[in-house]
Amino acid sequence: MQVANVNLPIKVTGRHVDVTEPIKDYAIKKVEGLHLDYPRIIEAQVILDIQKYRHLAEVILHCANHITIEASAESTDLYASIDEVMNKIAQQMRKYKTKIMRQNRPRHGEIREIDSKILNIEGFAEGAETEPNLVETLKYPVKPMYVDEAVLQLEMSSRQFLVFLNVKTNKVNILYRRKGESFGLMEPTVD
Helix, strand or coil, X not given: CCCCCCCCCEEEEEECCCCCHHHHHHHHHHHHCCCCXXXXXXXXXXXXXXXXXXXXXXXXXXXXHHEEEEEEEEECCHHHHHHHHHHHHHHHHHHHHHHHHHHCCCCCCCCCCCCCCCCCHHHHHHHCCCCCCCCCCCCCCCEXXXXXXXXXXXXXXXXXXXXXXXCCCXXXXXXXXXXXXXXXXXXXXXX
């Protein structure tokens, strides 16, 4: 488990204020001090703003799997604003991790095998001599991953299915959404 950010690109910018080195170092130290269990941070932006008697701090984290976490805080001191916004960011990261971990905990018997039915193609071939009318052909990248990684990937996307190469069986599998909150898994077999 990674507990510190390594070579994390952090941008500290200021609106209506020149960012001094101590403030910049303080903001960078706070962002680097975030616990990094999940989600993995790719880039961080810290935006500081000073208006009349108001010191604003905003943090935007770009994380893995296209996750963006944003928070802002306002107080009478810039350092206090940075502390407050970092607490909000840490809380959002914990909340997101808990949500993902609850959805992906091992379920007993959740992925079930579907009964297979075999169609007799010979009866269809006699009456139909025309070729099927293909509307669109898509090339779909197949990435090697475990089933739980595929479930996580499908939960975070809006697609209805995911084609992937199962690392354990080394075969192409299809994970699809079912009604409700469950998923189905199709594994090819050769008779």
